[in-house]
Amino acid sequence: MPNLAAHRETKASMDPELNRIPENIEHIHLIAACGSGMAALASLLKDRGYRVSGSDQQVYPPMSTFLAERGIPIAEGFDPHNVEDRPDLVVVGNAVVPSNPEAVHTAKLGLPYCSMPQAVNRFLARDKQVCLSVGTHGKTTTASLLAWILSAAGQDPSFFIGGILGNFNCNYRLGGGPAVVIEGDEYDTAFFDKEPKFLHYAPRYTMFTGVEFDHADIYRDLAHVKSAFAKFLQGMPAAGTLLVYDGCPVARELSRLSPARVWAYGDRPDSHWRLGSTAIEPPRTRFEVYRSGKLWGEFTTDIPGRHNLFNMVAALAVAHDMGVSPETAARALAAFRTTRRRQEVRGQVRGITVMDDFAHHPTAVRETIRGVAPFYPGGRVIAVFEPRTNTSMRTIFQPVYPQTLAQADLVVIREPSRLDKIPADQRLSAAGLVDDIGKLGTPARYFADTDGIIDFLVGEARSGDLILVMSNGGFDNIHQRLLERLGNGDL
Numbered sequence: 001m002p003n004l005a006a007h008r009e010t011k012a013s014m015d016p017e018l019n020r021i022p023e024n025i026e027h028i029h030l031i032a033a034c035g036s037g038m039a040a041l042a043s044l045l046k047d048r049g050y051r052v053s054g055s056d057q058q059v060y061p062p063m064s065t066f067l068a069e070r071g072i073p074i075a076e077g078f079d080p081h082n083v084e085d086r087p088d089l090v091v092v093g094n095a096v097v098p099s100n101p102e103a104v105h106t107a108k109l110g111l112p113y114c115s116m117p118q119a120v121n122r123f124l125a126r127d128k129q130v131c132l133s134v135g136t137h138g139k140t141t142t143a144s145l146l147a148w149i150l151s152a153a154g155q156d157p158s159f160f161i162g163g164i165l166g167n168f169n170c171n172y173r174l175g176g177g178p179a180v181v182i183e184g185d186e187y188d189t190a191f192f193d194k195e196p197k198f199l200h201y202a203p204r205y206t207m208f209t210g211v212e213f214d215h216a217d218i219y220r221d222l223a224h225v226k227s228a229f230a231k232f233l234q235g236m237p238a239a240g241t242l243l244v245y246d247g248c249p250v251a252r253e254l255s256r257l258s259p260a261r262v263w264a265y266g267d268r269p270d271s272h273w274r275l276g277s278t279a280i281e282p283p284r285t286r287f288e289v290y291r292s293g294k295l296w297g298e299f300t301t302d303i304p305g306r307h308n309l310f311n312m313v314a315a316l317a318v319a320h321d322m323g324v325s326p327e328t329a330a331r332a333l334a335a336f337r338t339t340r341r342r343q344e345v346r347g348q349v350r351g352i353t354v355m356d357d358f359a360h361h362p363t364a365v366r367e368t369i370r371g372v373a374p375f376y377p378g379g380r381v382i383a384v385f386e387p388r389t390n391t392s393m394r395t396i397f398q399p400v401y402p403q404t405l406a407q408a409d410l411v412v413i414r415e416p417s418r419l420d421k422i423p424a425d426q427r428l429s430a431a432g433l434v435d436d437i438g439k440l441g442t443p444a445r446y447f448a449d450t451d452g453i454i455d456f457l458v459g460e461a462r463s464g465d466l467i468l469v470m471s472n473g474g475f476d477n478i479h480q481r482l483l484e485r486l487g488n489g490d491l
Helices: 004-008 036-047 063-069 101-109 116-123 139-152 222-234 249-255 306-321 326-334 362-375 401-405 430-439 450-460 475-487
Strands: 027-031 051-056 074-076 089-092 113-115 129-134 158-165 170-173 179-183 188-190 193-196 205-208 241-245 261-266 273-281 284-291 294-301 344-349 352-357 381-385 410-414 444-447 466-470
Touching (some): 027 036, 116 188, 139 179, 139 326, 193 222, 306 326, 362 401, 401 430, 410 430, 444 450, 450 475
Parallel strands (some): 241 261, 381 466, 410 444
Antiparallel strands (some): 284 294
């Protein structure tokens, strides 16, 4: 048995010549296979007929069950032995560190390796028209919308998206059509490739939803984030098409760098694709879309929020260029089911609705609260917020969060549970947020743990209220636990 301690003291020295994908492959091994993206990739590769294995430190349901049902063995823990049988290719996940024993042993054996986006590019996007969704906000929903519209139009697209699509109940698909829809992440690729994931794709169409500062663990400031998007836009194929949200000044500015054909979308008078009049008729929204100043179509959706209407305009613009008629697109949008964890109603008990949303950046929090409030006129919007990302746990947005959260009728904040990962002088103050929100006229409370939040909400919520839970994590399964407590008559 190899000396694991010795391996953990060593960093993997990956050979750039091996960072390529061989043509003849039978067995592929994934290091850190239980993340949502890597698990989808493992399943995709299995569907393509490869023998797939994997490993991870935290192998438990539902992901362990998901992979086991697909016949993909996952080893518990990282061990050099897991690559000792010399797989033809090793895919190294973003969460893998240089000292990972399997990464070290992969380098020692000289095995071919690649990152997740490289594998997606080769095994899914090869010989396809890539439709890429990029931007700080809305890229998951925008990609999901396009994938569903193309599917409803009979174009049988493939997709690889960072969220579970409600219409497909999965986040990847091997389609037989010419297009593949991919969510392009600005986060770094792997420990041996610190460039953004989206740089690995050569898109025919790009939907660019906007740029703000985020990911403080890898980006220094907004200028650093802009430089990453600038590099992507400059490298776009000249034959491609860029759909840029013109409501974001930074995105408009950066779009000038692209050699591709550029179409602006938004609600400005000169937007090539423009959101027209809208009418909120709970539980639906009706809206118009104009193309080059002429009415292109009228649509209905049950996905709330003006920001989502802009996401729809971007997807409709690409779908139109791919031959989808307004009538077909309208039927698709009317049947579109929200992506998991994007304004997803988890349940309703005694007239109290519990909704799950991925929002964590101040802009996303603001737009989410604004978007859902008109659909619950008979009660309060109770915003429950867990600052959990590397950015939201820092003081960066401390002055901004109060104004965004104060749009709710009542705010509940969970004390960040991982503040030890943040330098002491950079840590967000939940108590400070509560004080500042209160000064704006909105009652607010903070709690040290999830149990305290549930106890409070069970006593506070009443019929007609919306409990909007916002977090990029599981939040201790607060949604289900809260519904169970409410359903048990603990009210």
